[in-house]
Amino acid sequence: MTQRQFHRPVPLADLDSVGAVDDPVARSETSHATAALLLGDADGQRDEAATRRFVELADDIGFEVIAEMWSAAPAVSAPGALWRLYALRQWIRSAPRELSEMFSEGQRRVTDGIAYEEILAGVELPAGPDEVARAIDEILVGAFRGDVVIALLRAAAFVGICAEGTEADATNTRLRRLSRDLSDAAVAHRRGGLN
Template identity: 90%
Template structure:
């Protein structure tokens, strides 16, 4: 008889203490628990009531405070992956033209065998500032609906294409690192979930 592999339950988040503690351990635990509310486990199981409460809290205190808490998490973790998606979304909102130019230039430069096109299905081409912003909003919405692996891979592909489209070596290096972090997070989630 085959047994289903054990999955840890989604951790409970102390939503009342979000942003209230200066204790690094408490902040880390809350960071992971709040991220788990949005991402759920590897099967997409979530506590929907707690997730709704979290969204209400984010509306009340501002998502920026919660995202700041996630920023200290390792790249291959639930809060770390959400931080990277959030930061990418903010970058697109503040510099849409710059990113759309990088994306367009990257598309012209990449080897067509990389396979980014399949991952980015649904991104409007050519990608102008508005199209790029909509694409990232869809990626984030995908993560929050439980389609985490696809959302992370789409974000990684988008960033990878932008990395190929920049002439600045430092920016290219940072974007390649971000793309790899998002890919690694997707692989980790597929293999059993992000901690």
């Protein structure tokens, strides 16, 4: 007989203090708790009522305030992953043409022989900018019902392909790092959730 693996409960977020937290420890705790409202645990379990309240709060105070709180979190954490998804979404919205060109060039280079298997592993087809942005939007408003691991891997693959499509060394380095961060977050979530 197999015993069920114990999962920590999703932490409760003090939604009244979001955006007004000055204490670094309390800010970190609030950051992690709010991120857990959107991502849930490794099994996708979350408190739907609290998630709805969080989304309403985000509408009231502006999502930028919450995203800024997530920005200080380590890359392989729930708030760190959400910060990176948020930043990617902002980039897609602010430079759609540039990103589409990078993605197209990157796809051409990947299909012309550049191996990118470590990022594309487990991803059926590389998602384009619109698909990635749509999934990120769903995650950030608590409407995502798919597998967060797959969403993170698809975002990582997209960013990795964009890295292949640029000649600028600094941009390539940043994009590869972002791709690796998203991929590492996906692996961590699959292994038991992001802290």
